[in-house]
Amino acid sequence: MPASLLEVFLDHARHEPSRPLLSFEGTTYSRGQLAERVTAFARGLKARGLAPGDRVALFLENSDAFVVTWLGVQAAGCVAVLVNTAYRQVELAHILSDAEVKVCVTGTSGASELVPLRDQLPSLQWLITVEPPPPGLPSVAFADVLAQGAASTASLPLPLPRAEDLAVLGYTSGTTGRSKGAMLQHRQLLANVRAVTEAWRWTDADRLLLTLPLFHTHGLMVGLHGTLFTGASVDLRRRFVASEALTALHDDASLTLFFGVPTMYGRLLEESRRTGVTPHPLRLWVSGSAPLSPQLCLDIEARFGARILERYGMTETLMNTTQPYDGERRPGTVGMPFPGQEARVVDVRSRQPLPRGETGEIEVRGPHVFTGYWRRPDATAEAFDADGWFRTGDLGEWDPDGFLRITGRARELIISGGFNIYPREVEEVLTAHPAVAEAAVLGLPDPDFGEQVVAVVVPHPGAPSDAQALVDWCRERLAAFKKPRRVVFTDALPRNALGKVQKHILKERLAGAQDTSTAT
Ligand code: MLC
Numbered sequence: 001m002p003a004s005l006l007e008v009f010l011d012h013a014r015h016e017p018s019r020p021l022l023s024f025e026g027t028t029y030s031r032g033q034l035a036e037r038v039t040a041f042a043r044g045l046k047a048r049g050l051a052p053g054d055r056v057a058l059f060l061e062n063s064d065a066f067v068v069t070w071l072g073v074q075a076a077g078c079v080a081v082l083v084n085t086a087y088r089q090v091e092l093a094h095i096l097s098d099a100e101v102k103v104c105v106t107g108t109s110g111a112s113e114l115v116p117l118r119d120q121l122p123s124l125q126w127l128i129t130v131e132p133p134p135p136g137l138p139s140v141a142f143a144d145v146l147a148q149g150a151a152s153t154a155s156l157p158l159p160l161p162r163a164e165d166l167a168v169l170g171y172t173s174g175t176t177g178r179s180k181g182a183m184l185q186h187r188q189l190l191a192n193v194r195a196v197t198e199a200w201r202w203t204d205a206d207r208l209l210l211t212l213p214l215f216h217t218h219g220l221m222v223g224l225h226g227t228l229f230t231g232a233s234v235d236l237r238r239r240f241v242a243s244e245a246l247t248a249l250h251d252d253a254s255l256t257l258f259f260g261v262p263t264m265y266g267r268l269l270e271e272s273r274r275t276g277v278t279p280h281p282l283r284l285w286v287s288g289s290a291p292l293s294p295q296l297c298l299d300i301e302a303r304f305g306a307r308i309l310e311r312y313g314m315t316e317t318l319m320n321t322t323q324p325y326d327g328e329r330r331p332g333t334v335g336m337p338f339p340g341q342e343a344r345v346v347d348v349r350s351r352q353p354l355p356r357g358e359t360g361e362i363e364v365r366g367p368h369v370f371t372g373y374w375r376r377p378d379a380t381a382e383a384f385d386a387d388g389w390f391r392t393g394d395l396g397e398w399d400p401d402g403f404l405r406i407t408g409r410a411r412e413l414i415i416s417g418g419f420n421i422y423p424r425e426v427e428e429v430l431t432a433h434p435a436v437a438e439a440a441v442l443g444l445p446d447p448d449f450g451e452q453v454v455a456v457v458v459p460h461p462g463a464p465s466d467a468q469a470l471v472d473w474c475r476e477r478l479a480a481f482k483k484p485r486r487v488v489f490t491d492a493l494p495r496n497a498l499g500k501v502q503k504h505i506l507k508e509r510l511a512g513a514q515d516t517s518t519a520t
Pocket residue numbers: 212213216217218219239240261263264288289290312313314315416417418419449479480481482520
C-alpha cells in the first residue's frame with residue numbers, strides 16, 4: 001500500500017514515464033520529466049540544508065514550478081505552507097511567522113511583499129525565486145536549486161514520506177482574526193483523493209482543464225491530486241479567464257473534466273451567451289467551495305447540455321460530500337458522504353443527531369479529516385468531540401431523500417468568489433485606522449461573487465467619513481478581495497444586551513437601503 005500521493009505519482013512515472021501529464025503555457029511534461037524535476041528540486045532543498053519537517057511556503061501563481069515545488073517539498077520530507085497570492089502584509093506576516101517558515105518559493109511581486117516584513121519574520125532564511133527577485137532578502141533562483149539537486153543525485157537519498165508525516169499546513173478559519181494552520185498528513189491527502197476519484201470514476205483517460213488556484217484545496221487537492229493519483233493529464237492555466245477557458249472547452253476535444261467555483265460558472269455562462277460559443281460535451285463538470293444557485297445550475301444545463309455535479313468540502317477536511325455520479329444531482333444539495341466517510345447534522349446545543357428536515361450543524365468524520373490546528377491544541381479540542389466528529393461550522397439539513405442541503409453558516413464567514421473572508425480580520429484592520437471608532441463587517445448578496453464585503457463604520461467624533469480612505473487602508477494591508485465594496489457610516493452599531501453587535505439587524509437594514517456611500 002502506498003503511504004502518500006507522492007509515492008503513487010512516482011510509481012506511475014516509473015511504469016510509463018513517457019506519458020504526458022502536465023501542460024502549461026505551451027510546454028508539456030511527461031510523468032518521467034516531472035518526476036525528474038521533483039526529485040531534483042527535493043535534493044536541491046536538502047543540499048541547501050533543509051531538513052525533514054522544515055516548513056517551506058508556496059507563495060506562487062499556478063505554474064509548472066508550483067507543481068514541482070509542491071511535490072518536491074514533500075519528497076524532501078518538508079511541510080508545505082500554502083499562501084494565497086493575493087495576501088498582503090497582515091496575512092503574510094501572520095502565516096509565515098506562525099508556521100515558522102524557513103524558505104519561501106515565490107515570484108517577483110511576492111518577494112517584494114516579503115522584503116518589508118523581513119524584521120517580523122526571523123525564521124525566514126531565504127527565498128527561492130521563479131523570477132528575478134528585488135534586493136532585500138537572500139534568494140536563490142528556482143533553476144539553480146533544480147540544477148544543484150540534479151548534480152547531487154547519488155549523495156542525497158530521498159526516503160519516501162510515511163503516512164503519518166505532516167504534508168501541509170493549510171491556513172483557514174480565523175474566528176479571532178488570525179487564521180490557523182490545518183495540519184494535513186500524507187494519509188489524509190491520500191484518503192481524500194482515493195474517495196474523490198472513486199466517486200467520480202476518474203481514470204487515466206481523463207484530462208482536466210484546471211483554472212482554479214493551486215494554493216487552495218479545490219485546485220490542488222481535488223484537481224491536481226486526482227490527476228496525479230489516477231495517472232490522468234491536466235491542462236493547467238495560470239488563472240481563470242472566462243474567454244480563454246470557454247475557448248479551450250470548445251476547441252480541445254481531449255478535455256473531459258472541468259472544476260470551478262460558482263463565480264467561474266456564472267462567467268462561463270455569460271461568455272457563452274455573449275459569443276454563442278458552447279463547450280464540447282465533457283464527462284464531468286464539478287462545482288464547489290461556495291453554494292451553487294439552483295438557477296445557475298439549471299441555466300448551465302440548458303446551455304451546456306450537462307448537469308453540474310456539486311460537492312462540499314473545506315480545508316480541514318478536504319472533500320466531505322458529493323452529489324452522485326450516477327443518479328440524481330439535485331440542485332441546491334451537496335449529496336452524500338464520499339465513500340468511506342461519515343456526515344451528520346446535529347442540534348447546535350445538545351450535539352445530538354437530528355432527523356431529516358431539521359437544521360443543525362454539519363459534522364464529519366473519516367480518514368480525510370485533518371489532525372488538528374498547528375500549535376493550537378485549544379482550537380483543536382474545540383473543533384472535535386470525544387468521538388472524533390469534526391464540527392464544520394456549516395449549517396445544513398438532510399432533505400427527504402437523504403441529500404444534504406447546506407443552509408447557512410454557524411460561524412461568521414463571508415465566501416466571495418470561493419475565497420473566504422473572516423469579518424473579524426477586516427474589522428481589526430479597519431479599527432486600527434485613526435478615524436475609526438468601531439466597525440462591523442458583513443456579507444451581502446452579490447451577483448458575480450455570491451457575497452460581497454460590506455463595512456459599517458462608526459467614526460471617532462469629528463473624524464472624517466472618508467470611505468475611499470478606509471478601502472485604501474484595507475487594500476494596503478490585506479488581500480484585495482477582502483476590501484469592503486461598500487462602506488456605510490453610522491452613529492452606533494446595534495448591540496444586544498451582552499454588547500455583541502447584531503449583524504443580522506445591520507444586514508436587514510442594508511439589504512433594503514440603496515446606499516451609495518462607496519462603490520469600489
Ligand atoms: C478577485 N477579486 C475578487 C475575488 N477575486 N473580489 C472578491 N472576491 C473574489 N473571489 C477582485 C480583485 O481583488 C480585483 O479587484 C478584481 O477582482 C480583479 O482581480 P482578478 O484576480 O483579475 O480576479 P478574477 O480573475 O476575476 O478572479 C475571480 C475568480 C477568483 C473567481 C477567478 O476569485 C478565483 O480564482 N476564485 C477561486 C477561489 C478558490 O479556488 N477557492 C477554493 C477554496 S478551497 P480590485 O478592485 O482590487 O482590482 C475551499 C474548499 C472547497 O473552499 O470546498 O473547495
